[in-house]
Amino acid sequence: MIQKAKNETTDPSEWQPRIVAFLCNWCSYAGADLAGMSRLAYPAAIKIVRVPCSGRVDPMFVIKSFEQGADLVLVSGCHPGDCHYTSGNYHARRKLLAFRELMTFFGIDPRRFKISWVSAAEGAKWSNLVKEITDEVKALGPFETYSEILTGETGP
């Protein structure tokens, strides 16, 4: 059953953005872990979903995340050439970039779907990245297009 996000109040000042981040276990997830270990603070708005490799992310997960109320989806993997499974990130790169073009074509805001490479040692990069994304999504505000679909109001 699909529920609307249970935020008590919906006015933007109280509004907390919800970001879904698919992090590859060997690089980005380890980078995030390092950031934690290095006591680097970053906004909690981000919900991390650990996947074995960025190649595991089926672009339909992005649609699924939006349907679940995500305001922004991030997929982060190893730098090309560093993939623990050799070529996972290369396949991800092709599928995800093509999918983002498809979203754009449908009119879904591409800025709400980010892709990044974060290595296991880039704890600092990870925390900066999350800060940037959170600021951007705050600027973008809640993901109206999808929330309308969910609440039944249909477009024209």
Added chain:
Amino acid sequence: MITLTIDGQQVEVEPGKTILDAAKSLGKVIPTLCYHPAVPAAGACRICVVEVVAGDRPGLVPACAYPAKEGMDIQTQSDRVMQSRRMTLQLLLARSPGAEVIQDMARDHGITENPFPERAKQTGDKSEKCIMCGLCVRLCQQIIGASAICFDGRGPDRKVSTPYNNQSDVCLGCGACAFVCPTGAIDPADYSPSPIEKIPNEFNCGLDSRTPIHIPFPQAVPNKPLIDRDNCIRFKTGGCGACETICPAGAINYDMEDEFVEEEVGAIIAATGYEIMDPSIYEEYGYGRYPDVVTSLEFERMVSASGPTNGELTRPSNGEPPKTIVFLQCIGSRREVNGKPYCSNICCMYTAKHAILYKHKVHDGQAFVFFMDVRAAGKNYDQFVRRVVKEQIATYVRGRVSKVFARGDKLIVRGADTLSGTQVEIAADMVVLAAALVPSSGIRELSQKLRVGFDEHGFLLEAHPKLRPVDTNTAGVFLAGCCHSPKDIPESVAQAGAAASKALGLVCHTRLSREPTIGIVDESSCNGCFECEGVCAYGAISAKELKDKKGNTLATVANINQGLCQGCGACAATCRSKSIEVQGYRDDQLFAAINAINR
């Protein structure tokens, strides 16, 4: 076999061997000058004459060239022999006053004065050391095959030179003649137009030179020589081949090629060590500009007994022992800008050791150490450093050095002493830079081959800094030593032990334990398009035919080999009909994780 007696001792040798060979097998020392095992004997210098008392024509014969005969009776120390040797030495002293070897031999034979006047030097006679033994000419003609040098003239005026005394155009510049010359009289540069490039000895940081065939370093395992193809005359021009003729084990085979050996292994331990950063990028310290500014590794080699100067510490500029020496710490380490941000861990300890070694070498010398803060965290480390300070072995100055520049033959080290808050200038004879440790070159290619991560400095990434420091993200690849991060010997040894035991743990079981997160195919919905096989990096997917009871094929579907599958999930993402799931990361589990944003 031939039996003969030498100085009353019986000895047996194969036919064709000389009296010298027989004497050698008895451990008897017969002096030789014009003899070299790799060069055919000529019996020219006559220093090795021995007396045949019986068994052949009596008289003095050259041991190096005279074949041993059955029943010979030889005396190597008879009066007649000793008299002849002394006379030969006296004549050679007159002939070549500059040859130290002859002076030493003469002293050993009790010669104090020489009745013969020194021979008048001929015009153009380059060397006073040449005793005309002919070794160099024979070697060049019969072993090297270049025939670059020859004898010129006859009788006392005979000398070694090139035809018509001009530069030789066949000299290979191999320097073999200089190598065999008993008195060091010949310098190939006199004859060869092309300068003899000295081959820098890598292990001694290029401070001295080495021969093309050499043992890389004294403790090499296996402790066997190797041939450096680029500099070996045999490979450059087909000449020489001296090592092949002289090797008693016949172990030299020029046709062997490098070969790639493929080995199926269960585990790999990366232990590629470290290199010293090149401090010449810091202009202010003057490394590369002043010869007396050396790196700590070069200093280590200088004080080592097997080093370029056999352990004698001398200033590279003038060969004098350095009376004042200054050790500069953290050169390139702990520098945010234009350097390595990390601490290289071992410099403080080896600098303390170097200070002590310096004191052994130069008792009256004075040592200074410019440091930021001494990192001596290991067992008994701090006591060691405190001893160096307390026993005034070295004066520790807390502060950085801003500049090193030359004044006269001294090096002025200008730095700050933060404890007294003053600027300090020391006139030093030698400056040692404790340069930063960096991973050995080629680490990047290695890490991509092993599929192991590395940080921005190139150090390999451990699986987990606290929980799995010797593992890597790739199953079966482990780390040890400085390739992981700068560390000293105790830590490296500990890490090596850990890595070895982990590797053993991996390979000593009959069955392999694997992560359960591997792919599973839903054969009912698989269309058999095999696009999953295209993306699988491990070739884990193959075709499987579903047959009915009668054996005809109903459908061909994908099948995942559980041994090969690493669980990356690329196939699951590619499958349009969602017929593949990765255990532990199934679509429903991920959907549940996505839903968590609503909780």
Added chain:
Amino acid sequence: MNVNSTVTESLQSAAATLLSEGKVGVVIGYGRDAGASISHPMFIRKPEDAERLVFDDCCFGNLAVYLPRDKVRSMGKIGIVVKGCDLRAINVLLREHVVKRDDLVLIGVPCTGQGDPLLHKCSVCEQHNPEGCDMVVGDPVEQPAIDATQRYKDAASLDDKSLEERWAFWSGQLSKCIRCYACRNVCPLCYCKRCITEKTIPQWIDTSAHLRGNVAWNVARAFHLTGRCVGCGECERACPMDIPLGAINQKMAQLMDEWYGFHSGLSPDEKAPFTTFKVDDPETGIL
């Protein structure tokens, strides 16, 4: 609607000989009933029925859609009349191991383009004379040079719109979708035993004909055809609600062409873009 008489006769005789010699169990071609506006697919099993085959400029259907069907495969070796665009679809099926080349007898038909006025796909078609067929009936036609800028005309017209305008357009269009799945049934490349929409654990796509599910369905369908769709245009033609589905596929085909220089269906050995990669693939917009 003008019948290409020469081609039809040679087609009929070819079909008759194939059937009479038992080389094929069936010949799939086009037939024309009196008064019908377009030619419809026809399965000829007996040589004498061959003369019912016809080839004219209304043979819109892509006969390749029948090849994955078990019922058709049970008829033995299949003879099939193929225009250029049909052949490209068959190449994708061959590439994805759905059918084996030996099970097919491809009867190539030189085609100057279907529909009056000419269908868009025919105006940019470069395969007037199908190649690699077992036989070609009729004489090869002249291959006009096509205007590459027109190839992705429909997609381009939408690209010019702003994000909001596009969303407004598509949300309107997609909300019309009644989820009849005609587009899926008519597409030769949608041969999945069980389509992603029918998966329930977990449910990827909301089944109701509400915009909620329709966006997901059309995104999934477009994405699953990316790098595969040969642009035969059947989906758009079959959609009862006249949703411009072709433009979506055209956009993705344009993308594949621009990024990877890939045109789907040119040969049975080509590698689908999503099953391979190059180290220097474009990666603009990755942080």
Added chain:
Amino acid sequence: MRTLRKNYSEAADQWEALQTSSVPVLYVGAATCGRAAGAGEVIERLQTEIRDRQIAAQVVEVGCLGLCCLEPLVVVHKPGSPQVCYGRVDTDRIVHILDRYVLGDDPCAEWALGTMTPGEVDSIGKFSEHPMMTGQVRHVLRNCGVIDPKDMSHYLARDGYRGFMKALELGPDKTLKEVKKAGLRGRGGAGFPTWQKWQFCRTASGEPKYVICNADEGDPGAFMDRSIMEGDPYSVLEGMAIGAYVIGAESGYIYVRGEYPLAIRNLSIAIEQSRALGLLGDNILDSGFSFDLEIVRGAGAFVCGEETALIASVQGDIGSPRQRPPYPAQAGLWGKPTNINNVETWSNVPAIILRGGKQFSGIGTKQSKGTKVFSLVGKVRNTGLVEVPMGTTMREIVYDIGGGPQKKRTFKAVQSGGPSGGCIPAPLLDLPIDFDKLQEAGAMMGSGGLIVMDDHTCMVDVAKYFLAFLVDESCGKCTACREGVAQMHNILVRICQGEGRDGDIELLEQLGTYVKDTSLCQLGGTAPNPVLSTLRYFRDEYEAHIHDKTCRAGVCKSLVRFAIDPDTCKGCGLCVRDCPTDAISGEKKEPHHIDADLCVQCGVCYEDCPFDAVLVE
């Protein structure tokens, strides 16, 4: 086997025709020494005379009879009368002989040396009874000066190559036995039994084998081999052929000094003619034995007389000896078994085979058989080639044949064996010519050079001369000879300059024994002999040079001051004329005086004064 019967009979007829020629025949000795004395001009003058005056006479150039002091020699053979040999025939004297004897019948007895063939010519004795010839027995030199060296038929006519053909019949073993029976020992100087040397090479393993003729003859003042090669080259070839047959060698080399062009020419002609007759080349006389010869010119190094240096030189390398063993018999030329013998040794072989070893061993002493050719030179009246049977005493050679020391000079010593030999003082003159006896006396047979020295010869200077020669000729390879000989020479130079010091003599002896003991080859091994033997017999002269700083023989310039003895000087003024620096003054018939400052001690006055008035202080 072909026997060349036809060639022999032709040769015999030709020789007979010459002997019984109806026209007078003049044999002119035209070897190198003859030509040096003017034989070339004599022949020219003779031919022009004969042509202009249409005299019926024939001129034949022959080798050298060996009487150097009487060169040029001409033998005149008028039909019906014996051959008469004339000495010192210059261009005038030949015309006289032509007019008075050839055309007339005055035998010019005053110039005649003796009749060569049986028959009487009044007031001319037998040539064989000439003082120089009486003691001689000419076997090796039998053809020299008799046959025309460029005409093989002469050689054949005098039993040439019969020895070789007999060897072919006897077979190698029997031939070797003959050489053994003959007791022939090497004439090169070491006196090694020839049969044993051949035996070593014959039994050594390794093919092919070589025979070499050592014609380097580097000793200063030795010319026996040259005369043999110029006068009778065929005997060498025949000897080598026999040796090769015994040893089983198929090719041979003759290593001739570059300084003997005439010898090389005559040898080449001999080789060509031998090949033409099939006596050299493949399958000689269908006997299955093949043998050919090649001439190699020496490059002017005395050391190439040593066998291994010679071999190196033949191979084209630098002529420097190598350590032995292996001896050449095992590994010589190109590493193959090689047998090297001296010219004289080879030319003795044909006679041994032809007349049998026993006949050869009949001559000579118990240990040294056959004859030896010496070249008698130096301060002796009759210089020249002397071939005497072994056992002849030195006195007979020097006094009987050599005519003793020159006018008013007293004999001091004779140097035998050249630079490797020693000197024999007057008391030892009765020493017989014998390998072993000479060895004991510290001298050495050597190749045969005998240099007679008289009171005007300074022994220290002689030693210095030989050492100077050896310093130049040492190959410089081994320290002992290169440095030892040079230092000995330095000492002697010092002594002769008056800077001799105590201990020099002992040092010389020490150095001498060292060089003999430690040198690599025989050049170094024998180099000190001249010094050691002069020290042994003339130590007093060394003492005089060192301590009294005087050289009684008047040779060492810096030690000599000449003065005129007023009693004996007759004031004849001869010395005044000769003195190069006009240091002598005095009135006619009054005793003259030498001005010490001007005198450069050239010694001309001392030599020439007929009254020996010049004294040495």
